[in-house]
Amino acid sequence: KDRSVLHVFETLESEVRSYCRSFPAVFTKAKGHKLWGRDGKEYIDFFSGAGALNYGHNEERMKKKLIDYLANDGITHSLDMATEAKEAFLKKFHDVILKPRTLNYKVMFPGPTGTNSVESALKLARKVTGRENVISFTNSFHGMTIGSLAVTGNTFKRRGAGVPLNYTVTMPYDNYFGAEFDTIKYLKRLLEDNGSGLDLPAAIILETVQGEGGLNAARFEWLQKIEEICRKWNILLIVDDVQAGCGRTGTFFSFEPAGIEPDIVCLSKSIGGYGLPLALTLFKPELDVWAPGEHNGTFRGNNLAFIAATEALTYWKTPAFEQKIKQKSEKVNHFLQSIVSNYPGLQGEVRGRGLMQGIACATDGLAERICREAFKRGLIMETSGPAGEVVKLFPPLTINDQGLDHGLAILEESIQAVVN
Numbered sequence: 495k496d497r498s499v500l501h502v503f504e505t506l507e508s509e510v511r512s513y514c515r516s517f518p519a520v521f522t523k524a525k526g527h528k529l530w531g532r533d534g535k536e537y538i539d540f541f542s543g544a545g546a547l548n549y550g551h552n553e554e555r556m557k558k559k560l561i562d563y564l565a566n567d568g569i570t571h572s573l574d575m576a577t578e579a580k581e582a583f584l585k586k587f588h589d590v591i592l593k594p595r596t597l598n599y600k601v602m603f604p605g606p607t608g609t610n611s612v613e614s615a616l617k618l619a620r621k622v623t624g625r626e627n628v629i630s631f632t633n634s635f636h637g638m639t640i641g642s643l644a645v646t647g648n649t650f651k652r653r654g655a656g657v658p659l660n661y662t663v664t665m666p667y668d669n670y671f672g673a674e675f676d677t678i679k680y681l682k683r684l685l686e687d688n689g690s691g692l693d694l695p696a697a698i699i700l701e702t703v704q705g706e707g708g709l710n711a712a713r714f715e716w717l718q719k720i721e722e723i724c725r726k727w728n729i730l731l732i733v734d735d736v737q738a739g740c741g742r743t744g745t746f747f748s749f750e751p752a753g754i755e756p757d758i759v760c761l762s763k764s765i766g767g768y769g770l771p772l773a774l775t776l777f778k779p780e781l782d783v784w785a786p787g788e789h790n791g792t793f794r795g796n797n798l799a800f801i802a803a804t805e806a807l808t809y810w811k812t813p814a815f816e817q818k819i820k821q822k823s824e825k826v827n828h829f830l831q832s833i834v835s836n837y838p839g840l841q842g843e844v845r846g847r848g849l850m851q852g853i854a855c856a857t858d859g860l861a862e863r864i865c866r867e868a869f870k871r872g873l874i875m876e877t878s879g880p881a882g883e884v885v886k887l888f889p890p891l892t893i894n895d896q897g898l899d900h901g902l903a904i905l906e907e908s909i910q911a912v913v914n
């Protein structure tokens with residue numbers, strides 16, 4: 495009788511499961527920014543499927559398109575064959591996203607998930623440049639397959655591979671050593687100096703805001719200087735926008751306000767719109783060097799994802815959506831700043847950008863305790879950072895004011911309960 499609600503998972507599923515430990519409930523239903531547990535309890539979602547649900551759960555217009563498509567026996571699986579659903583997506587992505595931003599990228603479908611996009615980016619950069627080495631940054635996260643893991647700045651996660659992973663050099667991200675240390679000067683010196691032992695890399699891969707690594711947001715000037723380094727040494731710049739892209743930071747691509755133009759961009763998570771698996775790798779046309787089949791995979795054409803993704807792009811047709819994200823981001827920032835000053839016991843620091851913000855807590859385990867308390871009170875949030883020290887707020891971008899206010903109020907109550 496007093497069995498855990500997760501009994502079936504605890505006995506039948508591998509120990510590697512993680513999210514279900516943080517959110518001990520069995521979920522049955524979700525709509526917009528809300529989820530419901532089997533016991534009928536309602537939760538506010540400040541997690542958004544780790545960024546895969548920027549438009550919320552079961553968004554009405556996408557749902558209707560999907561239901562119509564299925565009702566008409568639309569093709570679901572098609573490898574990379576040409577389908578109408580894919581054609582419509584490619585055209586709309588070009589017209590609504592690339593063209594207005596004067597971005598000239600070829601689109602590739604590398605496989606269903608974010609890590610597939612990163613793998614393809616790394617492989618392509620190595621093929622194009624004929625170099626092996628790749629520079630990545632402290633606290634980065636790029637995925638769980640071996641190539642992506644090789645460029646991930648997290649010792650615990652890399653240890654999962656069991657063996658050392660080659661061809662990567664980890665450099666300090668912006669502000670890693672604090673403001674007084676010039677990470678750009680350090681990188682330049684290593685590239686210039688024959689004595690550094692640093693092999694010229696094929697690529698530099700980075701997130702403009704590190705989602706898993708603690709919501710560290712690079713300064714725009716830092717990103718611009720990294721781009722300059724790439725141009726000077728003929729290094730390809732890969733921006734992994736799997737988590738920070740699709741509007742999470744306020745613009746469709748996270749790098750837009752920095753005015754940089756990466757050679758390769760990785761997208762996944764919310765590009766599928768409805769939480770359906772889809773990934774894109776965008777690259778400059780001159781990098782389109784692979785022969786057909788040189789990078790392939792079975793699930794490169796999830797037509798249901800194309801149907802939802804095409805509808806999702808409608809949000810980006812006018813600037814109104816970006817403006818709303820900006821307003822909500824400002825509200826969240828204002829709220830977090832006041833929390834940090836009103837609860838000195840947190841020793842908190844506000845991190846992040848857009849609707850990708852949070853509070854870094856100085857005390858070990860405090861962020862985790864806050865998230866657990868919030869879950870009990872009906873708010874789903876996860877921690878981020880190498881020691882899980884950041885409370886991460888990741889509401890759907892479409893959340894209404896009432897939902898956002900309610901979630902923020904639960905967060906404050908939870909902080910109050912834990913800190914006092």
Ligand code: PMP
Nearest residue numbers: 607608609635636637705736737
């Ligand atoms: N890159 C970044 C920046 C991510 O945040 C993630 C997922 N958290 C990935 C890559 C990997 O994506 P996926 O889990 O879909 O393979």
